[in-house]
Amino acid sequence: MKHTALILALAATLAGCGSLPGPAPSPQIYLLQPPMPQKTQEPPAPWQVSVAVPSAATALDTDRIALTRNGALDYYADAAWTDNAPKLLESKLVQALEQSGTISGVSSEDDALKADYQLIWNIRAFEAEYASEGAPNVVLDVSVKLATMNDRRVIGTKDFSGSAPAAANDMPAILSAFDSATGQVMSAIASWLLALPAAMDASAMPAAQSGDPATARRVRARSRRGSR
Secondary structure, eight states, X not given: OHHHHHHHXXXXXXXXXXXXXXXXXXXXEEOOOOOOOOOOSSOOEEEEEEEOOOEEOTTTSSSEEEEEETTEEEEEEEEEESSOHHHHHHHHHHHHHHHHTOEEEEEEGGGOOOOSEEEEEEEEEEXXXXXXXXXXXXXXXXXXXXXXXXXXXXXXXXXXXXXXXXXXXXXXXXXHHHHHHHHHXXXXXXXXXXXXXXXXXXXXXXXXXXXXXXXXXXXXXXXXXXXX
C-alpha cells in the first residue's frame, strides 16, 4: 500500500512539473551567398595560388553567427552557418577567384595541389555590430598575405574590410548584410591579386624565357598595367 501511494505521489509531481527536459532544438542552418565578382576580360595571371583556411580567434572559429553589442561578443540563438566561419570564407574566396578568371589556377588548402603561391589570411571581424536597439551593421575585416610556396617569401600584404547595414533587425535582412559585406571583401581581394606585378613577373619569368611568345606578351602587358 505504501509503495502504491509513493508511486502515485511521484506521478503527480512529474505531471505538475511538465515534460522532462529533452535535447536542445537543432539550430536553423543558413547559407552565406555573397555576390561573386564579374569575370575579367583580361588573360588570367600565368600562375597558380592555393588559398589557406584563414586563422581566427576562438570566438570566431565556429559555425555560430556572431554579433557584438556594447563591446561584448555573442551569437544569434538557434542559428548557424553551414560550416565554421574560416572554412566557409575559404570556400567563398576560392569560388570568387575561380569565377573572376583572375588567376590560371586556384585551389583550396585541402586540395594539396602544387601551386606557385599561397594566400594566407586572418579573420579579424565577422559579425553583426549593434550600436543601438535598431538593426545592426555587418562587418568583415581580414588581413591577407601572398607568399611564395617554395621559400615562403611574402609578395604582398593588405588589409580588407567590408561592411553593410542590415535593412531590419531580422535574420533575412541580417544574412543579406553578411552576403554584401563578404562580397565586397572577396571582390577586393581578387582585384588586389590581379594588380600584383611583382608576383606576376616572378612567377611568369620561366614561361617567358621558355620561348612561348603568347605567354611573354601577356607578362609584358600585365606588367605595364600593374606599374601604372
